[in-house]
Amino acid sequence: MYSFVFDYERSMYSFVFDYERSMYSFVFDYERSMYSFVLDYEHSSIPLSLTMNTPYSFFFDYERSMYSLVLDYERSSIPLSLTMNAPEETMPDYVIRLYKDSDYEAVRDIFSRGIIEHTNTAFFHTVSLPHIWALLLAMFLVFLQTTGSYLLSSMAVSLSVAALWLVNRHIYVGYVADSLATDMMNIQKYYLQRDGYCFWVAELAGEVAGMVAAIPPDPPTGENHVELKRLSVPTKHRGKGIAKALCSTVIDYARKRGSSAVVLSTSLSQNDASKLYLKMGFRRTATDYAPFIIGKFVDFKILFYQYDIPVQG
Structure with a gap:
């Protein structure tokens, strides 16, 4: 236009x-x-x-x-x-290939950093919530009424804010620890020696520059779907189309298997991921709170997306 x-x-x-x-x-x-x-x-x-x-x-x-x-x-x-004149089409300087054991440490590091980096985004979302502001204000007034000290009241609020940051970090750190002890413990066995599972990496200049996995929907839905998991690209390699290529790899994998859709879930704080999915044709199908007690209090939401694969004529 x-x-x-x-x-x-x-x-x-x-x-x-x-x-x-x-x-x-x-x-x-x-x-x-x-x-x-x-x-x-x-x-x-x-x-x-x-x-x-x-x-x-x-x-x-x-x-x-x-x-x-x-x-x-x-x-x-x-x-x-x-x-x-439209930009000339150039071949990407990275390749998408199957995971191999020599990628193990790099993949686990990319996954861990890619998850924990969202701590601050989640924290800022938490402290922007009206009920959090009301709680902090009430705490300040109670301490002020009790101690008569603005300094102690401010310190109490500051400690509460710090506690909220630790809560958000604990959520991500706990998720990473659980994943590293389960599917990311033995990637070769979990993803490449089971039907319906697969794991790819993007390689750029001899180093791992991204990763993505595919599994049957977990929990099972009874639908012929493929679930996209573990999509992550290190900060220094973003903006090169790697995440899009990895996402397309899973879609192609699902299409070849005759699946009707690709599904995935991500947290509310992963804004760039959500934008990528929408740009690629995914649609949001549901939103729910994370399955732990504090999830609703800090408004930690999980977003669910689905990409419908067109039926071949």
Whole structure:
């Protein structure tokens, strides 16, 4: 989608380009000599260079693709020349392959770090809840009434906030410990020596740059579904399409097995994962609290998604 708006009397020229769900917007104010440029390309994770050649000429070079925009203000005419070539298709510099025993330590480390990193996001969500604010305020007032000290009252609230952070961390650390002691203890045996199970890694420059697994739905649902598990990509390798490729690997695996859908679950704090699933065509099917007593108090929710595999004609 390419839209152009010209307002000659006000000397305002705006351009909006929507290229594969990316947004490129340009605003020119001739009278005030203002030129503004805004780029939002997948959360600004990919750099783009801008060079101003003339007061009315812009040139963009993104991965050897060209986006040129030229304004020529002559004799009250505003001719516009636009050249836009789609980025050239390049082969990814990573490969998706089956897990092997030499990946063991790297995979367990990637999994552990990928889960525990969500502690702070979950914590900030917890302290934003109205009932948590009310509880902290009540605690402050009770301590103030009892001790008459603002310092002690503030310390009590601070300790309570710290306790909430520890609660959220305990949830993730406990999940990691349980997983490392079960399916992640013997990955080869659990995932590669059982029918309906599989485990892949992404390899980049000789190191593990991501992981994903597939299992029958747990608990069993009676449906011919495949469950996506253990999707994780280290921070330094994100933004390269690895998570999308791993997710597609599970979908292809399910399709070849004749499954009707891929299902998965993730926590509310894993925002980037949820965005990826929705972008790839998953739909949210349910939301529930985590199965432990404190889950509802800290609003620790589990989101369930499903990708329906089209029936082959």
